[in-house]
Amino acid sequence: MIRDTNKWLIFQHRFQQIIQLSDDTIGQNRLVYSPNWVAAQTALIQFGQQIGLTAMVDNYGNVYLDLPGKDDRVIATGSHIDTVINGGKYDGLYGVLGGLQAVDELKERFGTPQHTLRLISFSEEEGSRFKATFSGSKYYALHQSVKDLTDSEGVSFEHARSTAVSHLQSLNDVIVKRPVIPDSFTELHIEQGPRLVTSHDQIGLVSGIVGQRRYTITVQGQSNHAGTTPMNNRHDALQTAVILIAALERRAHELSDSLTFTVGQLTVTPNVSNVIPGTVHFTVDIRHADDSVLNHFEQIINERLTQVADPLTKVTAKRYVKDLPATFDSTLLSQNQQLAEQLGLSARVMVSGAGHDSYVMSQVSPTTMIFVPSEGGISHAPNELTHPADLKAGINLLMASLHAQAY
Numbered sequence: 001m002i003r004d005t006n007k008w009l010i011f012q013h014r015f016q017q018i019i020q021l022s023d024d025t026i027g028q029n030r031l032v033y034s035p036n037w038v039a040a041q042t043a044l045i046q047f048g049q050q051i052g053l054t055a056m057v058d059n060y061g062n063v064y065l066d067l068p069g070k071d072d073r074v075i076a077t078g079s080h081i082d083t084v085i086n087g088g089k090y091d092g093l094y095g096v097l098g099g100l101q102a103v104d105e106l107k108e109r110f111g112t113p114q115h116t117l118r119l120i121s122f123s124e125e126e127g128s129r130f131k132a133t134f135s136g137s138k139y140y141a142l143h144q145s146v147k148d149l150t151d152s153e154g155v156s157f158e159h160a161r162s163t164a165v166s167h168l169q170s171l172n173d174v175i176v177k178r179p180v181i182p183d184s185f186t187e188l189h190i191e192q193g194p195r196l197v198t199s200h201d202q203i204g205l206v207s208g209i210v211g212q213r214r215y216t217i218t219v220q221g222q223s224n225h226a227g228t229t230p231m232n233n234r235h236d237a238l239q240t241a242v243i244l245i246a247a248l249e250r251r252a253h254e255l256s257d258s259l260t261f262t263v264g265q266l267t268v269t270p271n272v273s274n275v276i277p278g279t280v281h282f283t284v285d286i287r288h289a290d291d292s293v294l295n296h297f298e299q300i301i302n303e304r305l306t307q308v309a310d311p312l313t314k315v316t317a318k319r320y321v322k323d324l325p326a327t328f329d330s331t332l333l334s335q336n337q338q339l340a341e342q343l344g345l346s347a348r349v350m351v352s353g354a355g356h357d358s359y360v361m362s363q364v365s366p367t368t369m370i371f372v373p374s375e376g377g378i379s380h381a382p383n384e385l386t387h388p389a390d391l392k393a394g395i396n397l398l399m400a401s402l403h404a405q406a407y
């Protein structure tokens with residue numbers, strides 16, 4: 001286990017090196033295919049090659065670092081390298097570098113494994129730059145590709161992808177390849193919520209993930225003069241949006257207290273103080289362990305859009321994410337339960353409220369996740385924090401799990 005301080009210093013060094021690559025205005029910004037993202041994937045490839053791993057990059061910029069085994073089975077671990085805007089240091093990156101640490105230490109202590117050990121750094125999970133989530137793991141696992149998307153500056157996904165990926169694929173000794181699906185996948189990740197800290201558990205053993213849906217709602221009213229337009233003669237898109245958001249939030253509470261409802265993004269046009277807003281776009285993110293609850297709430301959204309008070313203000317909804325609830329592999333989970341016990345780690349079984357690449361990987365390979373506590377339950381924010389002892393505990397359990405599977 002990570003007893004060797006030198007090994008722990010190496011982990012911290014790698015972590016700091018990648019953290020510093022972000023244009024750290026507030027928090028971490030490593031949006032897919034951005035220069036920060038290219039620099040991070042480049043650094044990761046070099047970390048892997050420095051310890052003798054075989055580096056592969058596919059056409060979506062997923063990075064694979066293999067410790068070849070004696071047969072053709074593959075045991076994989078990994079997470080995503082991208083971040084939300086102004087995100088935290090640990091979401092995604094902890095699973096990538098924690099996975100590399102585990103493979104590094106297993107290689108040093110046990111040599112060549114029976115089955116290949118693979119560390120995967122998925123290109124994109126968050127959907128922060130382009131309105132598509134899990135594009136990296138969906139490309140790898142489901143051979144799905146992204147079509148006709150542009151970012152907020154009008155840069156196409158295809159242009160950003162080809163520019164960034166050609167750089168990675170031109171690096172020394174990088175093999176251009178999308179490797180085979182592994183025989184199992186384990187993702188190490190921060191919990192991003194308050195439950196482990198509240199229950200004082202060191203480890204979360206994840207049995208599944210809630211379903212999630214994301215929508216863009218467009219409210220089309222009529223821009224007009226803020227001073228001369230009588231209050232009873234307005235088609236104010238923002239007023240309609242605010243009333244709609246409050247009504248939907250109330251209905252979400254009424255439907256189920258475990259249904260999460262979030263409006264994370266809202267844009268007003270023309271967004272100047274002396275013009276009545278003509279157009280408003282906002283996002284809705286809903287999540288629940290039971291897909292029928294999400295179906296029910298989607299009906300509520302569609303009904304509510306038709307009940308807008310002003311007949312001249314039109315409201316439309318477009319769903320761009322529909323991810324079903326996922327159930328993870330019970331054998332891997334019970335193996336990790338035993339290993340946690342042997343390591344003297346307090347662990348609890350839980351369902352993830354956050355989406356993860358493991359949702360995609362669980363559709364093609366036996367999959368499980370290992371959570372470590374998030375201080376204050378905070379994530380997707382600059383003050384996201386997991387303490388070193390918890391970081392180490394997660395890596396140690398991952399190491400034990402990969403050793404049990406691959407050697």
Ligand code: HGY
Nearest residue numbers: 125126353354355356
């Ligand atoms: O939004 C999520 O659940 C994940 O952190 N991408």
Ligand code: MN
Nearest residue numbers: 091092125356
């Ligand atoms: Mn994540």
Ligand code: MN
Nearest residue numbers: 084091126380
């Ligand atoms: Mn995230």
